[in-house]
Amino acid sequence: MKDSRKYLVAFGLLVISFGYIFISNETGVARIFVNLLTFAGIYGLAAIGINVHFGWTGLLNFGHAAFMGIGAYTTILLIPHALGREGVVIENGLPLPLAVIIGMIAAALLGLLLGLPTLRLRGDYLAIVTIAAAEIFRLLIRDFEDITGGVYGVIQFSDALQNLRPNFITNLATNIEVSSSQLWVGTITWILIVITLLFLNRLQKSPWGRALRAVREDEDAVRALGKNAVWLKLQSFMLGASIGGLSGILLAFNYGTLQASTFVPVLTFYLWAALILGGVGSLAGPALGAVIFWVIISGTDSLAEVFFENANGQQLAGVRFVFVGLLIMFTMIFTPSGILGKKEELLLDIK
């Protein structure tokens, strides 16, 4: 597909999805949109991290939830918060920007820790290790109640971000009747996506980005040409992990509470779904894929009700994922490289 046509398709899909949500909801459309776009942005940012791993370097990371989780927990526990069953209040903390940077570094270090023993091996081992590590991480978070709040989680940390909210966001939120705190999180998320994409765009076109693509294609050839493939993979792994960490922090602020159960394996697979829909290896693809994924998640209830009249909420929730599955199937059949992916650089070898 030509580039212009690709973007036209992407634009068309967005118009159709938004239009659908607009007409299928009589009240509270603005609220639905803000919610959808905030979640989509956070998932999109996380999927951009996976894209650096898989799309750029060919690394199969199935444990992205752990990177999101360690970023979120590190940052949130460093700022003022309340913790655990009794809600022990901890009033002192670092300033938010510093805590965010430390959170991203923590995610990168977890990437280093997982990558060092596994990146010397072939791709599949990394997939196995990451999925297991993510579960270990989640269970540790759940069991170390003294530090992480355990199943009761962490609360009352949102002020650190919401105190920074400018007045015009608050006014806008009041005017369009949406949650001002979510509007603020969503705005920050999309600003961070733009910054991240600008940053990655520069890297993708650089000698470093070129080297990663070479690693993706053939590691042995890379080594034969005097390049340290393992180190390149580690760098990519750490960069993608820190982007995941950033998205995890945003996810925590969006929920307003932080719990281990947020970072279940299925979160990682939602991100993969978004990545595959949007286009592996393309720059903006993961963000677009995440938007479409969330349109389906939040927009199919009413559609499902048409087909299944007597279904309850839980059953309807299942139907959403039938739609996600169908959409991924159609994507694979008609445009296997995803909506914005390059056919010539198709990574999922489906003919």
Next chain:
Amino acid sequence: MISNKLLSVNSLKKSFGGLQAVNVDSLEFSNNEITSLIGPNGAGKTTFFDLLTKFQSPDHGQIFFDGKDVTSLQSYKLARLGMTRTFQLTRVFEKMSVLENMQFSGSSIKNESISMSLLKSKSLVNFEKNLENEVDRILELLNLTHMKHSYARELSGGQKKLLELGRALIRNPKLLLLDEPLAGVNPKLAEEILDIIKKLSTDGINIIMVEHNINAVMKISERVVVMAEGKIIADGYPEDIRNDKNVIEAYLGKSNE
């Protein structure tokens, strides 16, 4: 004992299970030579190549390159010292353009760091510009100029061999190890590749190649080393090798008198 030869090995051994794949007592390669390594299938030639380039580690023995003991060096570090190899099954970066294949190979390690790449300093931009000129020069030599912006996977089998050769050349290697550079290449292109190899040798690049095309080997080699069952069974001038009893036996089997 450190030899002053370009490359030398000392009782190099490698076995897989019960199979002794490589068992070379001592072998030296001097400067300014085209050496061919021949032998029947399964003689251990490619394994020997893998050991020389550290793509596999020897069970026993030492390797010296350019006056240094490189036995425990990782393959990419060895490549940085000026030893570059190609592969029996061509390994170009299929989903990158011909230009990118070459640029990647020739780019400096320093520029490839994430921080330098982000800063995009003037020296990096200049380096990349000079690099592209160098790429153009080599593609011209290899007759690949018209494919510069194509994806590498669009090349024919022979052109991929050329690209792999070019990718090695842009690194200005001291020693080039070619694993079957003529395999699957049509006769006309094979001639071209041979001419290029000869030219590289005159330009001062040392070449060791594994090749099955005996005519080609005899035509361009200054020295032929014959392997069979992991051992060196003959080593000498091409014309001597042609009449060597051991070599004929290794290829055709022992005659029953």
